[in-house]
Amino acid sequence: MIDQVRLNFNPQATMALNVILALIMLGIALDLKVSDFKVAFKTPKALLLGLVGHHIVFPAMTFLLILITKPTPSIALGMLLFSACPAGHISNLFAARANGNVALAVSISIFSKIAAIFMMPLNVIFWGNQDAGMRALLKDFSLDPVSMMVEVDLLLGVPLLLGLFISHKYPAFAKRGYKPMRIFSLLALVFFIVGGLASNWAIFKDYGQFVVGVVALHNACALALGYYMALAVGLPEPDRRVVAFETGIQSSSLGLVLIFTFFGGLGGMAIVTAWWGIWHIIAGMALSTYWMKRA
Numbered sequence: 001m002i003d004q005v006r007l008n009f010n011p012q013a014t015m016a017l018n019v020i021l022a023l024i025m026l027g028i029a030l031d032l033k034v035s036d037f038k039v040a041f042k043t044p045k046a047l048l049l050g051l052v053g054h055h056i057v058f059p060a061m062t063f064l065l066i067l068i069t070k071p072t073p074s075i076a077l078g079m080l081l082f083s084a085c086p087a088g089h090i091s092n093l094f095a096a097r098a099n100g101n102v103a104l105a106v107s108i109s110i111f112s113k114i115a116a117i118f119m120m121p122l123n124v125i126f127w128g129n130q131d132a133g134m135r136a137l138l139k140d141f142s143l144d145p146v147s148m149m150v151e152v153d154l155l156l157g158v159p160l161l162l163g164l165f166i167s168h169k170y171p172a173f174a175k176r177g178y179k180p181m182r183i184f185s186l187l188a189l190v191f192f193i194v195g196g197l198a199s200n201w202a203i204f205k206d207y208g209q210f211v212v213g214v215v216a217l218h219n220a221c222a223l224a225l226g227y228y229m230a231l232a233v234g235l236p237e238p239d240r241r242v243v244a245f246e247t248g249i250q251s252s253s254l255g256l257v258l259i260f261t262f263f264g265g266l267g268g269m270a271i272v273t274a275w276w277g278i279w280h281i282i283a284g285m286a287l288s289t290y291w292m293k294r295a
Contacts, residue, residue: 020188021062022159025113027181029163030174039088043104044241046230050108050246053229055119058222058247059083063127071214075134077124078132079218081269082255082276084115084123091119091249094284098291100241108246113160116129117152120258137266139161144280151261155254188281211272215279223287254276 040046062083066076087109095105128134167174188258225246257272263269 001177009097011259013036014216020253021233022155022182023181023188024157024253025155026163027178027184028109030167030178030181032106032164033041034166035162043101043239045233046101046104047111049229049233049235050104050226051111051115053226053247054087055084055115055123056106057229058225059123059127061179061221061225062218063130065218066131069214069217069252072268073131073137074266075211075214075272076131076268077128077134077263077266078255078259078269078272079214080127081120081124081258082250082252082273083117083218083222084120085250085252085255086113086120087246088249088251088262090281091245092247094245094288095242097285097288098241098245100245100291101236101238103243104239105246106238108242110160112246114157116254120152121146121149137263147234147262152254155257180200185237193269209252210268211275215272215275216283219248219276219280219283223283228274229234245284245288249278249280252280261295 017230059080062079073080092102092105092109096102105265125138128138163174166177223244227240227244229247230243237244252273255276256270259269259273260264
């Protein structure tokens, strides 16, 4: 049974993923200034829609999708946790490739990560307790929302504040360090994911069939949700594309950290999150390439 599967990640690997995630956040923050946050408020409707869509509507839609598709409890909880993760750092790259409003994309991403400190535990606890199978898993692992909030704060909040401090006090150093830091952290993340897949290949080969279809459907629903919500409120096309990516591209690395920290690497959760991390890159590249060719 997939719920009894445990992926091969030791405490050292989990710590390494924590460090990589913090470096990614620090690298992003080195290119930010406090004044950048003011840009977000020039398009308040788009910013608010991006945040509401990501942290309220998407988790609710995920729960509805779980009721329809009826996956095993651990896969369902993995889907729910992933939907509660903040926007992934590559969402800004896809927005730029798709001729989207990049300033808006960066603003939604940053505010999404700040909101995730509070919204992630709330979404997982609230929606997880609406289903008997997921509720049983939450009880088994005695999930403490305060501990999860502290963990997310350490992984996202501290590097963000440190990066903002460096970019404000030492702008020349931040400018020189931004690109090498981003390249290093992204390469380290890719190396980690590839290594994790290789060491757990037998498990993915046996159980991947349970998550491939549901992840593709889940991701397609997220991208469509963001785009058509933006269309419904009358946002211009560049902003619609941004809201689509900021809703449909999540931080899979943060999801994996939390799964191994709070759920002992529970098989269904870890497999669905790891595959999400691969699939949303494929889907994001395909969609951004399509939009790149359209005005």
